[in-house]
Amino acid sequence: MSVQNILECNGLRKAFGDLVAVGGVGFHISEGETYGLLGPNGAGKTTTISMIAGLLERDRGEVFVDGMPMTTRSVRAKKAIGYVPQELAVYPDLTARENLRFFARLYGMQATDVKRRAEEVLEIIGLGDRAGSRVKEYSGGMKRRLNIGIGLLHRPRLLILDEPTVGVDPQSRNAILESVEELAGAGMAVLYTTHYMEEAERLCDRVGIIDLGQLMAEGTRRELVSLVGERDRVALAASGNLEAAARAMASLESVHEACPGGESIHLLVDQARNLLPRILEEAAKAGASVNGVEVTEPNLEAVFLHLTGKALRD
């Protein structure tokens, strides 16, 4: 293999009493890759991540981080991971700087590195000017950023983010997504859990869809979408001879369906983006004029619906 796997896990299983929270999950993440675990509340995302980060004893399965086996007692493997929990795990009565320095020491940094790196991270998360204030005085978004910053202190090979944008205003959320993109761009492997389809689509090279403790499907966005055979929907707002135009369009290869309506034509096609010029051409030839186009590509939401028979968010 040319690209080394930063994370490899197989057959992870964890039950709490009778409840099997995770039942046989496995996947891998290679260097520089961003992998998304997409699933609704209670799907088993946090439980999976906890086993990967060595925070929870697993019933079965194995985890290797950067080639090193991970258990709750693995000190070496934990060095390679930056874990950002779902909850705001920061000391409210300490300042951001004190929080960072404390965790930097726990990551085993030398005293001089501790101070320097804390300041660097403060800049990265944009809290430089508020570094001396106690965290309880911060806004929700600032706390979230600090929560993430702590996971970056030791420049981990694998960054694990557990729903880092929950309860965050749109602006901070965008800032968080941007910094994740930046980190991934700089070569860090990222494991990102979310129940927001848009986040998974935007950030992740590959996505695993998880529900009821099972990995239902896995792949790039395209792969997942094609897996369920969902097609793009095109809605044309048009006038003129719509019947003729629809018939002409339906004869095109890759157009599976074309239904004329009162002032519109609805099409079901493969690869709408590539096909759009030809569709417009047919419309013109058939004597219809198009005033508006709306393309709906199938998304992970639809995939999830297809796989599980339920919506990602209730």
Place this chain on the structure above:
Amino acid sequence: MKSLTIAGNNLRRTFRQPSNIFFVFIFPMLLILLLGVSFGGEFKPRVGVYADDPGPMGEELVSSLAGSGNLEITRIQEPESVRSSVERGTLQGGVLLPDGYSGILRSGGQARVEYLLRPDQLGQQVRTSVESTFSRQAVILRAARFSSGETGISFDEARTQAAAVALALPEIEVEVRTAGETLYPEDRGRFGQGASSQLLLFVFLTSLTGSVALIETRRLGLSRRMLSTPTPARTLVSGEMLGRLGVALIQGTFIMAGSWLVFGVSWGNPAGAAALLVLFSLTAAGAGMLLGSVFSTEQQAIAVGLLLGLGLAALGGSMVPLEAFSDTMRKVAHITPHAWALDGFTALVRRGEGVDAIITELAVLGAYAAVLLSLATWRLRRAITG
């Protein structure tokens, strides 16, 4: 090293809170001051006196017992209830004068006084006071009998004269007291009783209520986060333990040093006092950690912490002195570490003994510490690693 980082973080968070500064440092000192001022330091032993028709000499004796200032005198109607109260420990001493005490003495006969004591520290104090009062009267009576025999004046007259002479010689009493076993050096004792009790009460209470910080650490997911760093669970646990211990030791040392410097409280043999403080602090740290790992909400922990902290202190003699307990209650009191530590301080401070005299107390405290810390470690580890 990392456990010190965690412990230091605990200390920083604890002492950053103004309310903690108040309760850890200021409040205990205020209480020591308050108790010292209002009770004059020593706890006054209660002595029951039975005296039926004792005559003037008997009344004189009773009022001089009361006037000695060291005893709280209660007149009791039944001789039997004096005996049983002393036995039960509700009275620290009892004096039973024979009926017609004055008449017997005046006629030159021997008055048999029954005089009951408890075999403990306060019993010794009672003995000193009672004996000095009796010997004072005996001196006067002997002098009166002598002078009435020599000069032919009436016995009562001679007695009044002798008493007047004795009054002019107050050092007789002082001599007896200093030669006897006064419990405290006079000026040191004023705050002494309060100081060791308050020390124990507050060190334990602070540790129990400090469990709130540990619960917060767990609830906020900080323990999990710490476990995600390359830090073994045992380091996390020992860090939390050292943090709790640090708070207890800082508070204990502050109360000891502060009460010594400000109020002149004596803590006896330094090595013994330090050993008691360290072992009691370990016990308190273990109890606090156990509370912090058993409960999952701060409200529960603070309620149980206050209840246990105050309850154990009361039961263990940190509110009312153990000497005032009945025998049974005193036995029960020794299920608390407070009672053992208080016994230790009593030996060091009142009897002026050294470490060798409090080996038992140290061993019991050590056992408490070992048990509580092991339990707490086990529970906390489980709570952290789920």
